[in-house]
Amino acid sequence: MIGMFDSGLGGLSVWRELARQLPHESVIYLADRAWCPYGPRSHGEIEARSTRVVEWLLAQGATSIVIACNTATSAAAAKLRRHYPGLPIIGMEPAIKPAALASRSGHIAVLATRATLSGEKLQRLAAHYHEHVRITFLPGDGFVEQVEAGELDSPQTRNTVKQALADLADSDVDQIVLGCTHYPFLAPLLASAWPQAELIDPAGAVCRQIRRQLETHHLGSPLAQQASYRFVSTAEHTGMQDFIARVLDIETEVEPLTLA
Known part of the structure; x- marks a missing residue:
């Protein structure tokens, strides 16, 4: 399972492309809306929060991480890769x-x-x-x-x-x-x-990198597998649910999460 996160709804643009390119890969997407936006926060705050989010995603069974946020990638990707050697961590790259x-x-x-x-x-x-x-x-x-x-x-x-x-x-x-x-x-x-x-x-290029990382680490799912998707929000979740239905044309439930 791929664990993906952003400060809010933006990373759904990456999820949308991932679902198109890799329709057999399951994803758990966490929108950290309680901390949205990340931009005004300090580098240290974003780094610590991203580490906490990744800990939660790994506890849910994620075997790779996609940081679907430019700000979090810049602030936290390097530390996360040092902290989790061997774990595929894919971030955003300005195109x-x-x-x-x-x-x-x-x-x-x-x-x-x-x-x-x-x-x-x-x-x-x-x-x-x-x-x-x-x-x-x-x-x-x-x-x-x-x-x-x-x-x-x-x-x-x-x-x-x-x-x-x-x-x-x-x-x-x-x-x-x-x-x-x-x-x-x-x-x-x-x-x-x-x-x-x-x-x-850059979503297309990022998803191609996700594919390469999954292949390199032998983590890709069988092509015939039916993907499953979980959407989680650390704050108001009904608006996210409505957004997914209206913009992505998917009827799904968004799970609320309190993440200390």
């Missing part, structure tokens, strides 16, 4: 490389939370490509909150997206990297607000 390779104008944008944008991992990756492309960094202020509220196309959400992309005015950006797993749920609004750019969602 700067494919955006740089695909750009015709030589100008790309990275749209992410402020915590991710200021993180060492993203800045180090961006520095590697600065010689090849110009990179504009855009904070997606308010994006996570709008997705968590289930407002994917409200007037407020459209205005939030418009404000986030205001710095692109008169630019030649032709690739926008979605650096937060919540953001693919706002892709239609983003595409409408800046139609000249291709949106780069």
